[in-house]
Amino acid sequence: AQKITQTQPGMFVQEKEAVTLDCTYDTSDPSYGLFWYKQPSSGEMIFLIYQGSYDQQNATEGRYSLNFQKARKSANLVISASQLGDSAMYFCAMRGGGSQGNLIFGKGTKLSVKP
């Protein structure tokens, strides 16, 4: 069965510093995708970054990068130069190789950025 584990219920980071949010996954599919979503207090789910299992390089999107370590089955999100607006819940998710294409989500990490 596919599973996503986020072991940090809450994290604090000082404004302008970098922070790493942990995510490990479990799957037997050879082809899969890994996602990170941000959920601010307003409730919407905002797509941040995607990494395919066959991608050779780590994905980057602006201040977000995904540290993909396939052998360790980890897909950590790195946020550089944290901003107050980064305070939110962050969810790691995986899409397996099945035909339905749905995402399996972790329980999330609440990030608080301190001024």
Place this chain on the structure above:
Amino acid sequence: NAGVTQTPKFRVLKTGQSMTLLCAQDMNHEYMYWYRQDPGMGLRLIHYSVGEGTTAKGEVPDGYNVSRLKKQNFLLGLESAAPSQTSVYFCASSSAETQYFGPGTRLLVL
């Protein structure tokens, strides 16, 4: 370009009442999904559709029904609401790589 929209944004029901949540997408996506989010949990899949006229059960389908009569719309129905269905409901549609989520519907069942 509206993306994914959901109606209504918030609803209060009494136990036993019925209602339908509407999801619409304007991105011509084949795949659409309904998830629910409960406190301290990530999103869990209720039902999904891989194309017009097709639906299938997800992880937590009990108490819900769905229909996909038009490609752009995906409806989620509660025939007899229960307090355990108090949750935030998200609809999503999917391209090859990314799932786009609607703003969510907050449902309270008393």
